[in-house]
Amino acid sequence: MNISQEKTGKLNALISINLNPEDYQPRVDKAIKEQAKKAKIPGFRPGMVPPAHIKRMYGKSILVDEINNILSDSLNNYLEEQKLEVLGQPLPKMDDQAQYNWDFNDQFAFTYEVGLAPEFDVNFSTEDKLDQYVIKVDDETLASRIKNLRRSYGxxxxxxxxxxxxxxxxxxxxxxxxxxxxxxxxxxxxxxxxxxxxxxxxxxxxxxxxxxxxxxxxxxxxxxxxxxxxxxxxxxxxxxxxxxxxxxxxxxxxxxxxxESDLDQAFFDKIFGEESGVTTEEEFRTRIIGELETMMQQDSDRKLQNDLYEYSLEKIKFELPDEFLKRWLKATNEKLTDEELAGGYDDFAKNLKWTLITNKVMTNQDLKVEYKDVFEQAKRQLDAQFRMYSPQPLPEEQLGQYTVQFLQNKENANRIFEEVKALKVLDYLKGVITLNPKEITYKEFEQLTA
Missing domain, CATH: 3.10.50.30 (Transcription elongation factor, GreA/GreB, C-terminal domain)
Structure with a gap:
């Protein structure tokens, strides 16, 4: 077997794999023998079907499967050995494909296109500066919140x-x-x-x-x-x-x-529960201010995370193998139209660049994502979803059981893992760059994020 690489551009390469009969014959013979032991064919006792009979009946399909397995294993091993970081997946090069007899004596030559990840540096410091908004609870926002609550229970x-x-x-x-x-x-x-x-x-x-x-x-x-x-x-x-x-x-x-509901004890109990201890209008207003401050802090945090995301993409410039990635997206999404690809590629490329930046920061700073981090993030999200339908939180044990079930789904687990990774990188950036606190009213903040 011979595997070689040819650079066709700064971020593009061709990987060629040449197979001789001696490279695949042992695996094909082994697969035929295993198939013979399992085959149930009229006229033969179970496990006694001659391998030659299996080869005549299914030989070509077994050969094709084993060639594909060898190609997949060889390509993955080569990428790992050469420490090549590729984007997407290798694509078989379809131009000038040779015609094979598949008669167990062919010499095979396959070529794959790969898109290579760019090289870049991540160098954040205190010289990097961003505004961090401190949202104040102004009288207008407080009055509007209280009015909405009074109308809701009116x-x-x-x-x-x-x-x-x-x-x-x-x-x-x-x-x-x-x-x-x-x-x-x-x-x-x-x-x-x-x-x-x-x-x-x-x-x-x-x-x-x-x-x-x-x-x-x-x-x-x-x-x-x-x-x-x-x-x-x-x-x-x-x-x-x-x-x-x-x-x-x-x-x-x-x-x-x-x-609007009266500001009386019955109203306070409906809002906060009878055990809340809220008995006066002043205590009610203080409690609402606290809830608004928590909500505004969350809004400010989301804004800062988005600003860090945009700032990182603007600061760290690098190219992607765009044409290869577009071909890869088309090849792996049969229903993707040219119009959809053209309209969505910029967002795809932006998110891919952010993923590469987060991976680089995770590696450089030796940041780790533990299972407990993923578990807690998933639990917080599930808790928030349940609270949308019921003000009473789920018991901790029951919420934990739901979280375990949720993470058994591989797609859910991968999504939460990526979220935790991004949050760790964002927390790192918050601790490195200079954040300038900037007071702003909620109304001004809404206009800023509109």
């Missing part, structure tokens, strides 16, 4: 006259250009939330209405041409809603208002 009433924030349970009728009701047009009963109306003039026309009052308005203008919202109100397809040009007549059937 009660529904039906006032005589509509006000901002109310919901108008109404009949909507499509109008003709002359202002009359379009007899064959859309007619639907829906709940119109005034806080969703974007046009201030139209919203003003819907305030102060009583049951039975009517208003004619431009529904597209009212919702700023939001086809999805218009479609939901009129119960039509979104495409049809986008093309809709008519005005509509709104007839109020009822005014619904969600009254």
């Amino acid at each position: 009660k529904m009433t039906n006032p005589d006259v509509s006000a901002d924030g109310d919901v108008l349970y109404s009949e909507l009728e499509q109008l003709s250009p002359d202002g009359s009701v379009f007899e064959e047009g859309i007619k639907q009963t829906s709940s119109v939330r005034l806080d969703q109306v974007q046009d201030e003039a139209i919203k003003a026309s819907l305030i102060g209405l009583k049951k039975g009052d009517t208003v004619e308005f431009d529904i597209q203008k009212a919702f700023n041409n939001d086809a999805a919202r218009v479609a939901g109100l009129l119960k039509i397809e979104e495409d049809a809603a986008a093309d809709l040009k008519s005005n509509f007549r709104l007839t109020v059937k009822n005014v619904n208002r969600l009254e």
Whole structure:
């Protein structure tokens, strides 16, 4: 057997493997004998089928399988011995393929294209600087959070006259250009939330209405041409809603208002539980501020992680074997269209570069991912998912059992492993580069991340 490498570019190479009969005959003969022992063929006792008979019947398919096994093993061993870091997987070179008889005497020659990982240095230091946002709980954000909680635990009433924030349970009728009701047009009963109306003039026309009052308005203008919202109100397809040009007549059937809950003990108990110890409005506000600060800290951490990701990609420049990788993506994803490849390749390349950077940092800094790290990360994620459906946390033992089951899935385990690896690299970067604390209001932060 002869294996050789030919560089065809800075990040591309061809690996050729030449096989002589003596390279594959022993493995083929062994495979034929093993098949003879297992074969069940009429006219022969089990385990007594002559190998020559197996060779006549299945010899070529066994030869093909063994050649493929030899090629796979030889190629992997060669890459490991030569310490070649390849991207994707080697691709058989299809040009000018030789024709073989597969008669157990052929000399085989196979060539593979490989994309090589680039060489680069990772050199972060205190000279690298990033802003780290410290989000403050401003009065507007606190008031909005408290109002939403009070409305969530409030009660529904039906006032005589509509006000901002109310919901108008109404009949909507499509109008003709002359202002009359379009007899064959859309007619639907829906709940119109005034806080969703974007046009201030139209919203003003819907305030102060009583049951039975009517208003004619431009529904597209009212919702700023939001086809999805218009479609939901009129119960039509979104495409049809986008093309809709008519005005509509709104007839109020009822005014619904969600009254805010009182800031009393019953409300505190609903929010925090009877054992929380929250008994005063001041304690309630302090507790809400704490929850908002925790949430904002998480938002700030996510922002910093994303900024570190972008900064790393901008700082550490290197090329990829793009054309090879595109061919590899097409070869391993049969349903991938050229349009999808063109539209998604930049994101793929960006994530691949980040993976190469994280691997380099892990190696240089001797960072390790232990099973306990993967387990704890998976457990945190599962705990957060369960809390979305129930405020009561799962018992620790039960959560641990779910985590073990979750990680038995190889795809889940690999995904969590990569997440933990990235988090370790990000934590390392936080400790190396200079982070400049920068106070910002939550509203300013939202505008920054919009």
